[in-house]
Amino acid sequence: xxxxxxxxxxxxxxxxxxxxxxxxxxxxxxxxxxxxxxxxxxxxxxxxxxxxxxxxxxxxxxxxxxxxxxxxxxxxxxxxxxxxxxxxxxxxxxxxxxxxxxxxxxxxxxxxxxxxxxxxxxxxxxxxxxxxxxxxxxxxxxxx
Amino acid sequence: xxxxxxxxxxxxxxxxxxxxxxxxxxxxxxxxxxxxxxxxxxxxxxxxxxxxxxxxxxxxxxxxxxxxxxxxxxxxxxxxxxxxxxxxxxxxxxxxxxxxxxxxxxxxxxxxxxxxxxxxxxxxxxxxxxxxxxxxxxxxxxxx
DNA sequence: GCAGGTTGCCGAATTTTGTTCGGTCTGAGG
DNA sequence: CCTCAGACCGAACAAAATTCGGCAACCTGC
Numbered sequence: 001x002x003x004x005x006x007x008x009x010x011x012x013x014x015x016x017x018x019x020x021x022x023x024x025x026x027x028x029x030x031x032x033x034x035x036x037x038x039x040x041x042x043x044x045x046x047x048x049x050x051x052x053x054x055x056x057x058x059x060x061x062x063x064x065x066x067x068x069x070x071x072x073x074x075x076x077x078x079x080x081x082x083x084x085x086x087x088x089x090x091x092x093x094x095x096x097x098x099x100x101x102x103x104x105x106x107x108x109x110x111x112x113x114x115x116x117x118x119x120x121x122x123x124x125x126x127x128x129x130x131x132x133x134x135x136x137x138x139x140x141x142x143x144x
Numbered sequence: 145x146x147x148x149x150x151x152x153x154x155x156x157x158x159x160x161x162x163x164x165x166x167x168x169x170x171x172x173x174x175x176x177x178x179x180x181x182x183x184x185x186x187x188x189x190x191x192x193x194x195x196x197x198x199x200x201x202x203x204x205x206x207x208x209x210x211x212x213x214x215x216x217x218x219x220x221x222x223x224x225x226x227x228x229x230x231x232x233x234x235x236x237x238x239x240x241x242x243x244x245x246x247x248x249x250x251x252x253x254x255x256x257x258x259x260x261x262x263x264x265x266x267x268x269x270x271x272x273x274x275x276x277x278x279x280x281x282x283x284x285x286x287x288x
Numbered sequence: 289g290c291a292g293g294t295t296g297c298c299g300a301a302t303t304t305t306g307t308t309c310g311g312t313c314t315g316a317g318g
Numbered sequence: 319c320c321t322c323a324g325a326c327c328g329a330a331c332a333a334a335a336t337t338c339g340g341c342a343a344c345c346t347g348c
Contacts, residue, residue, distance in 0.1 A: 001202070009198055016160060016194040019305055033326050035307070048197040050160040054153055054286055058145070058190040061286055064236070066210070066245060079281035091281040092208070101210060101275065105286060131245065137223035137235040142198055142205055142249060163334060177297050179336070 001046070004029070006144050008037055009046065013141040016050045061087075061105035064133040065112055068098035073124035075099045081122045087115045098129070145190070148173070150288050152181055153190065157285040160194045205231075205249035208277040209256055212242035217268035219243045225266045231259050242273070 004027045011018070011026055024034035041047045056062065069075075075093060082091040082102060090103040102119070106112045109132070116128050148171045155162070155170055168178035185191045200206065213219075219237060226235040226246060234247040246263070250256045253276070260272050 006203070009196070009203065012196045013198065014193075014195070016196050020307095021305075029325095030327050031305085032307080032309090032328075036325080044202070045199055046202040048199055049158075050194065050196050051158070051285065052153070052156045052160050052194050053192040054157065055189055055192055056286055058188070059150070059153065059286060059288065066238075076279070083282055083284075086287040089286065090283045092277040093279040093281070094210075095276045095278055098275075100281075101277070131242075132239045133236040133245070134239055135220070135237040137237070137244075138227055139234045141195065142200055142203060142233065143230040144203055164336095165334075173296095174298050175334085176299075176336080176338090180296075 010144045056105055060107045063106045063112055065104045066131045067102045067104055068129040069100040069125055070127035071099040071124045072126045075124055085118050154288045200249055204251045207250045207256055209248045210275045211246045212273040213244040213269055214271035215243040215268045216270045229262050
């Protein structure tokens with residue numbers, strides 16, 4: 001993981017569709033060597049997958065909210081319960097007064113309410129506190 | 145935006161590296177027609193870009209925290225101030241007692257503390273409340 | 289009902305890129 | 319000094335992206 005690898009990761013974050021030739025030029029390597037570098041980055045798990053960035057509003061998920069989930073039991077094994085709710089985009093165990101923090105995207109506030117209902121149905125969940133996002137300043141890739 | 149488009153977006157989220165031929169087979173179209181569909185999805189902004197998913201821990205961002213930022217002024221024009229802190233991955237204006245919610249990734253809790261210091265330096269920021277993530281259950285693409 | 293225009297698709301031609309491979313260079317370890 | 323492993327280059331080869339002519343379905347306004 002040297003500077004070249006970091007540059008490659010950075011450039012691929014910005015545009016994963018560019019050619020290995022262009023990528024190689026940017027770091028001073030041939031297309032073949034660049035290909036090999038990227039292959040190893042995948043192999044090592046630094047690059048998990050190549051994907052696309054989708055406009056949430058364009059696919060019917062215009063409402064974004066973060067929900068603090070309170071519980072009266074150990075939630076460490078409940079990952080699958082949260083994963084079963086498709087509107088949940090992220091779920092984390094957190095330190096602090098709440099137990100779990102989830103990121104939810106829905107088409108409407110009515111659907112958000114329905115997600116809250118389904119959260120309550122999970123074993124151990126004793127309460128929720130939803131924070132609705134009014135405007136997103138930005139969402140961007142990791143720093144390097 | 146019909147079912148075919150939705151399937152294309154879904155499949156590309158899972159693997160943006162597959163060929164148009166494979167993609168076309170999955171939806172019952174030729175490679176050429178598939179290419180044209182995807183081109184239009186980009187043109188319309190449904191697909192914003194193609195990127196890679198990077199393991200945060202592998203690039204020195206093993207600590208994840210969400211920070212509620214309190215303010216005593218209108219923060220609607222302060223997006224650039226937050227964007228100037230590279231460790232901030234997301235920043236949103238929120239409804240509720242706090243004004244802004246930011247997602248922060250750092251290499252250590254010391255660096256997290258330094259980010260909090262820089263947050264306080266932003267005009268109008270009157271307080272912060274950081275929530276450290278202990279374990280991430282999952283982070284996944286948008287529901288289709 | 290139909291002429292003209294539009295859209296979406298196919299399939300093949302063409303160009304560009306991905307992928308593989310032999311050979312060279314360099315640095316580490318013995 | 320010798321040998322091995324790793325990284326790179328450049329060229330050859332395979333595969334994919336991209337373009338394009340032609341066809342059919344579908345509007346739309348006469």
